[in-house]
Amino acid sequence: MSNKNVQVTLASRPTGWVQESNFKIVETEIPKPGASQVLVKNLYLSLDPYMRGRMNAGPSYAASVEIGQVMVGRTVGEVVESNDPALKPGDSVAGYLGWQLYASANAKELQKVDPKLVPLTAYLGAVGMPGLTAWWGLLDIGAPKAGETVVVSAAAGAVGSIVGQIAKIKGCRAVGIAGGKAKCDLVVDQFGFDACVDYKGGNLARDLRAAAPKGIDIYFENVGGEVLETVVMQLNPFARIPLCGLISQYNEPHPHGLDRLVMLLGNRVKLQGFIISDYAARNAQPTAELAQWVRDGKIRYRETIANGIESAPRALIGLLKGENIGKQLVKLF
């Protein structure tokens, strides 16, 4: 065990695109766990689009990260010291322990996970927050019926790839939207979508119509911008839009929303924003279901893994630019 902690803190707030200079690498002491706390060695850090919002001063999903604070983030790791009977050294846990090698936390704020059931990193992806985001957004807000067409943007990403696979499990036609041929091939060949449309291909409207010839019943939205404008022209009456993310707009000083709002009126569309933390109390069943689907091979996932905590800022920037495939992780040890 190294005798120093390393953290990534927020050095300054970005204007427009995130820069590596917005972060600072800091060496500190390894914290001592207090009463009912445990010390965790973080093995993997999850990078996610929501982090961009936390870097702003303005309103976001949740409180901003303050300048000088450790960046927020979900982690999986191993308990190394425990002052709580619920966890013992060697236990694997998931939690929001941030961009750092070690953290002390209250035992009750951590979730014990079983790396023999599915690989440890899956608890940050298909069986973790991204998988649960797909599960709740698609099933609770989207409420798919067999035979319907489900379209999802950022389909090669950690959430989107799961959305399409759950749509298939529920008997729907799954159509992805992703950037570039490599991602589209992955979405169809690896994740088993019925089709995937390359939004960089120059004719999204035509290609989407070919991929979703019966129109779109559910659009699981991760990106916003021109993709959303195109999709709303092909929605069926009574379509549902689980609004999960708008990643194309997070770095825009003047975000583009939705000009064609009237299409939601005429087609009686429901668009609903959601945040996965609102479902925290009800995650036991979805988590078990996702783990079973992963074990059964019904849900497959891919990971892009950056090495070392120092690589985290660059990896987040890559994620925001769509450079990753599947779940973006940072391996900390």
Add this chain to the structure above:
Amino acid sequence: MSNKNVQVTLASRPTGWVQESNFKIVETEIPKPGASQVLVKNLYLSLDPYMRGRMNAGPSYAASVEIGQVMVGRTVGEVVESNDPALKPGDSVAGYLGWQLYASANAKELQKVDPKLVPLTAYLGAVGMPGLTAWWGLLDIGAPKAGETVVVSAAAGAVGSIVGQIAKIKGCRAVGIAGGKAKCDLVVDQFGFDACVDYKGGNLARDLRAAAPKGIDIYFENVGGEVLETVVMQLNPFARIPLCGLISQYNEPHPHGLDRLVMLLGNRVKLQGFIISDYAARNAQPTAELAQWVRDGKIRYRETIANGIESAPRALIGLLKGENIGKQLVKLF
């Protein structure tokens, strides 16, 4: 009984604002009712914002009016000849008989109404389509809870004025948005809203915050544009937006939608378009409830009545510009 029918037909499709020249006044024979049909003398014609969409060739709520066809519209009138035992001469009926003095229609497509229960014109307003639009949009999509704040745009209009009054009946704080002091005074003094904000007053954001100090839980949307952009900044978490209309944008060649879509994500807002005709099979209870509220004085309404079928084009233009107060009607005889 005059021996000629007079109709208003669509002469040409508007580009941008509707012009009187888009319509044509036509004299024709009074139609003979066929089997199971009745001949109706239309006494009042309802003018409504949705008519603007029907004048376009493009997609709207429903099929466009074709060039040369009689303009669509809801009417109340009196049966003058009947070939169906369900209706007899002298009965009062409501139906979609269009912009014309007389029409023959299948008896089963008409609703018999009782002018002794509430005034005949109320069946085009508070107890008719606008009242039902308010009832379903607010109660089914908005799902208000006592103590919540309901904001409605076009609050002096036929739908908006009822929305606020139902909100009050349900124990909510009702805040209107309307154009000009006269309308705002009416909304508070006549319709009993807790407050009304003049969007032409120059500081909608500040004035709305003062009128809705606890934030907005339901925004019943009739107008769109800058009003919507302002309201979304003041929504509470889990707010609902029944999307009923976007009248500020109907005459815009390049409509403005919603730039601040990200606010719906962060606050987990549900925005849902709806069209009153989807609820047609379930209107008996809401209609009875609205009629009772009118009789009890819990719902009050105002009408702007144009005289003579020839005035209908000008009156529709006025409606689209916000010149009317309450329900816009045309008195046909």
